[in-house]
Amino acid sequence: MERLEELARLLGPQHVLTGQDAASYVVDWRERYSGQALAVVKPGSVQELAAVVKWCVAHQVPMVPQGGNTGLCGGATPDSSGAALLVSMARMNAIRQIDTDNDTMVVEAGCILQEAQRAAQDADRLFPLSLAAEGSCTVGGNLATNAGGTQVLRYGNARDLVLGLEVVTAEGEIWNGLRSLRKDNTGYDLRNLYIGSEGTLGFITAASLKLYPLPVAQCTALLALESIDDAVAVLSVARKGFAAALTGFELIAANCLQGVVRCFPEQRLPFEGAAAAAPWFALLELSDSESEEHARERFESVVGDCLERGLITDAVIAENVGQSKALWHLRESIPLAEKAFGKSVKHDVSVPVSHMAEFVETTNAILQENFPGVEHVIFGHLGDGNLHYNVAPGSAFTEAALLERQSDIHALVHDRVHAYQGSISAEHGVGQLKRDYLPRYKSDVEMSLMRRIKAALDPAGLMNPGKLL
Numbered sequence: 001m002e003r004l005e006e007l008a009r010l011l012g013p014q015h016v017l018t019g020q021d022a023a024s025y026v027v028d029w030r031e032r033y034s035g036q037a038l039a040v041v042k043p044g045s046v047q048e049l050a051a052v053v054k055w056c057v058a059h060q061v062p063m064v065p066q067g068g069n070t071g072l073c074g075g076a077t078p079d080s081s082g083a084a085l086l087v088s089m090a091r092m093n094a095i096r097q098i099d100t101d102n103d104t105m106v107v108e109a110g111c112i113l114q115e116a117q118r119a120a121q122d123a124d125r126l127f128p129l130s131l132a133a134e135g136s137c138t139v140g141g142n143l144a145t146n147a148g149g150t151q152v153l154r155y156g157n158a159r160d161l162v163l164g165l166e167v168v169t170a171e172g173e174i175w176n177g178l179r180s181l182r183k184d185n186t187g188y189d190l191r192n193l194y195i196g197s198e199g200t201l202g203f204i205t206a207a208s209l210k211l212y213p214l215p216v217a218q219c220t221a222l223l224a225l226e227s228i229d230d231a232v233a234v235l236s237v238a239r240k241g242f243a244a245a246l247t248g249f250e251l252i253a254a255n256c257l258q259g260v261v262r263c264f265p266e267q268r269l270p271f272e273g274a275a276a277a278a279p280w281f282a283l284l285e286l287s288d289s290e291s292e293e294h295a296r297e298r299f300e301s302v303v304g305d306c307l308e309r310g311l312i313t314d315a316v317i318a319e320n321v322g323q324s325k326a327l328w329h330l331r332e333s334i335p336l337a338e339k340a341f342g343k344s345v346k347h348d349v350s351v352p353v354s355h356m357a358e359f360v361e362t363t364n365a366i367l368q369e370n371f372p373g374v375e376h377v378i379f380g381h382l383g384d385g386n387l388h389y390n391v392a393p394g395s396a397f398t399e400a401a402l403l404e405r406q407s408d409i410h411a412l413v414h415d416r417v418h419a420y421q422g423s424i425s426a427e428h429g430v431g432q433l434k435r436d437y438l439p440r441y442k443s444d445v446e447m448s449l450m451r452r453i454k455a456a457l458d459p460a461g462l463m464n465p466g467k468l469l
Contacts, residue, residue, distance in 0.1 A: 003059060004039055010051050015042040015091070025066060025086055026078055030339065033074035033432060036082035037064070044091040046166060046174055046205045052087065053203070054172035061085050062462045065199035067110065067141025070133040072346070073431025075145065075198045075467050089140050092205060098123045103211040104163060104180040109140025109204050125211040128155040132332040140204050146196035148427030153383035154247045157427065159195045164208035167194055170201065170458035180208045193453065198429050199464040201457045215287035217295035220324040221303055224271055224278035224314040228357035231282050231382060234311050235353065238284060241302035248285035249383035254278060256334045256379045263337040267330055275314035282382070283331050334379050342399045344377060344392040345409045349417045350385045350426035363389070363416040370412060371405065372396055386426040389413060410437065430468045
């Protein structure tokens with residue numbers, strides 16, 4: 001095709017993929033969404049990407065940006081028309097600069113998150129964004145969805161870790177906003193328009209990111225609890241005892257860990273007896289800037305206080321880095337175990353921590369009234385109010401039968417989230433999955449403002465069509 005020959009001349013033919021070479025790019029990680037693409041292109045520089053965008057504008061070809069293809073809402077998957085060009089950022093993966101005096105690093109969008117973390121660590125610094133897919137997700141994708149992860153409690157979402165951006169606009173212009181300043185009040189915050197926009201406004205090509213001192217010591221524990229109310233109480237004690245040193249507080253339902261152990265027999269629960277049968281668990285972590293001794297003393301004091309109050313029934317405190325990693329590995333293996341056991345109806349929601357127990361209790365009850373026998377698979381970042389509230393077939397449904405009722409289940413759960421002034425997307429984005437639900441929970445004014453921003457920054461409507469809006 002003549003049009004693809006033009007792209008091959010721009011990028012080199014080895015970077016324009018079609019047919020079977022493009023097949024893995026057009027199916028999402030969950031295998032819930034699949035599409036077709038005119039081609040998959042892999043630009044190697046911001047100038048090449050700008051040229052591709054101008055080519056798309058000239059030929060009115062839609063563009064679908066893609067990072068590591070680890071998204072959970074179909075936001076990086078093209079539709080079935082085959083009209084769109086899928087733009088992979090995989091080759092734009094350099095770490096351009098690390099400035100330890102300014103505590104910043106400049107990283108290209110296609111850089112794997114784990115590689116950015118390692119580069120920071122090699123410079124004796126911490127880049128704190130951390131999530132289960134960090135070995136394959138990319139920094140650009142993390143910013144496009146404003147990813148959260150396990151350390152939001154202390155360091156914030158991806159948005160909070162960005163000082164500046166480089167962007168190729170929807171019309172092929174290059175905006176160099178890679179300023180590494182903590183203070184810059186010179187007009188509208190363009191950076192934050194692109195972060196979280198899920199590729200619907202332009203291409204994030206690089207980012208200036210915040211770095212932090214490496215913690216001197218970390219303490220990790222897995223706690224056994226009887227209820228979410230107790231978990232919220234433990235969180236309150238930990239916040240008071242650790243202050244800003246509290247870096248992680250993950251809530252995990254027992255069936256999640258049981259699923260991990262069934263799927264990955266090499267992993268094991270560190271409890272025996274009654275504690276092993278607890279209905280809830282929490283993963284607690286402290287990062288200390290003083291010393292191992294200071295960290296351990298603070299940590300054991302808080303855990304001991306919670307035991308004395310009866311807020312936890314048992315605790316396993318990691319004795320070394322290896323044990324700490326094993327505890328986190330249990331938590332991070334939950335999505336992989338879920339995928340291995342089959343498809344479920346997933347929700348990434350946020351609710352005020354003070355209402356979390358009530359939300360789970362009432363939503364579970366209403367689900368059982370309407371879909372008796374489904375299994376509630378609940379885990380997430382309790383410290384920042386984010387739950388992955390998933391619904392599995394359980395004893396009464398086949399996978400296919402459950403997925404046929406997905407829309408009804410989504411509506412029920414999302415209505416409950418809205419009733420508690422929560423959000424139907426905490427950290428995974430909207431993509432295709434939640435696009436049609438958004439107007440149900442956002443006001444007409446909000447939706448109108450979002451559409452006007454989209455029209456202003458993407459006047460031809462070519463950027464990631466059918467996503468978010």
